[in-house]
Amino acid sequence: MEHSDLKTLVDADHGMISREIFTSPAIYKRELESLFTRTWLFVGHESLIPNPGDFYLSRMGEESVILCRDRTGEVHVFLNSCTHRGMKVCRYDKGNAKVFTCPYHAWSFALDGSLQGVPHFDDLYDGVLDRDDWSLLEVDRMAVYKGTIWASWDKDAPNFETYLGDAKLHLDMTLDCRDGRSGGSEVIGVHRWKFPANWKFAAENFLGDSYHNHSHGSVDAIGIGPSARSGVKGRRDDEMKAAQHIWISFPEGHGVHSAMEHPDAEFIDSYLDQPEIGAYFRHCYEERRRRLGDEAQLIPFTGTIFPNTSYHGRQPRGLCAWHPHSSGETEGWRFFLVDTDAPTAVKDFLRHYYMRYSGPAGMTEQDDMENWLYASAASKGTIAKRLKLNYQQSMGAAKLNDPLPGLVATQMSEHMARGYYTRWRDYLEGRDWDQLLGVDDPRFSDGEPVTKAGRA
């Protein structure tokens, strides 16, 4: 695939993107080689491996990785493939281990990945095999950030916070306590399920595609929110109701949908079913205002950290990793978060709300998966593939760094997707890290161009 082909696939200036990027096996292969080997990827959370020896299987791209905590308490991420003949070293999803012993020929690896035991070493390998050369392959870069664990296979990748850029502020609001204290969340469960859609449909959904609200008409009509038993319709709390919603694209390809509250805003109670839960969230809201001052005006909603980590910053709060399986299949992993020190009654309220909203049995998200499947499937046809997809919403509407860093729209917009796919193309073209971070992207110095274009 030549660079010139990639140019025509993503035409962000005209808001048109080829359907091939969601369907082509050749492009998918390129993604695995050029994108998933370089970006920072979300692999898990410290609360899943609290003690020395704890491990948890995760994924990076198509491949299985072992997340574990060694005897000194340090976190590691290893490729889950034996260095002898490739066997999957660990086939347990989680647990506690002293060593990982390969089921095939019993090479064993310590918790820091080093090759420890080689059966019949003295008779069969002495003088030839240097154990130090045959450790489990460890990721080149690893970062623990407010409990979340991220990794990259690119030794030249910028450090994680540089990679996050100004999207950090928004991700932070997902990871921080509801009362504004930094960090302090734990994972209370992980949904893992496989669905027949291209992984980017899921990532794009969370970038701030607020336009698809229509899909959720059924839950809005019946009411599944925290006041639903009291007869209130809709699917969520009303805490964002009076806020100015903002949609932000970042140079690194991330995109978010957050909101700014009025300086004098007050907590909007929408917990009629359980007043004590409402009282708790009011307390958190007021504490956060007190603690963060003006900064507390910013409140989170959803976002995608490039390329495949999405978050929901309110309820159902959590992080999703959209692991690719093929051009038409994705494994969704959704890590549900609560404040570690939240009262039991609050955690119980949250888990019930998360389950009825999210995942394959979630009343809201079922309809998302249906969209992603049929958008993928109906783009495959010979004739369908001649049509570009339309990404022209709110072209040129976003302003630079107003009121927050990034390209910010105050109306629903697809500029986050235009930015996301521009970066996506840079990875597939094998650009250097300055370009991958969008350092010279003119959109972030001059604003987004508005170029009217017909159907292509």
Place this chain on the structure above:
Amino acid sequence: MSAVSDFSDLIGRNLAAQPGYAALQSQLEAFYFLEADLLDNRRYRAWLDLLADDLTYYMPMRANVPLAHDRSDEFTTVGEGIHWFENDKWTVVKRVEQIETGIHYAEEPLSRITHMISNVRIVDAKPDLETAQQIAVTNRFLLYQNRIVDDTTTFVGRRHDRLRHNAGTGWQVHFREVIIEQGILQAKNITNFL
């Protein structure tokens, strides 16, 4: 909740030779076959009558763990954390209402479904099989689902049910655990009742 959800001591019990077993078992089979007919024919409101008001209906997630590990490592535990779902009666009614809106696109157009129920076994009856008011039952299910054109999913697994008999309502399920033989769910959605 653990006493209700824990079938581990019941699984190995064989009550089949005891008086009253055959009659009760055929009543139970009739109950499950009715349930399947109601669901497969989309008579959701009538199906809801088979569920008690104090219902707990959940589907744990599963993980690959070593043989020796105890159940709480392999299965998520009802009443704690996250499962595929953990419904009370209100939530099940909401799920029915959602389908009835006609704009729940994951079930609109409706899926074509067939439930097969087998291996119905009574593993506990109180006060006894002949005058039972409370029973624990295990069974197997197969749900075949096809929608739109070739979007086909088969769910196969086990159910651990507890039922209660009331003069007014007959038998009703008040606890159901749905165990699917998958760790990573091989289905995009669970939009039908298992």
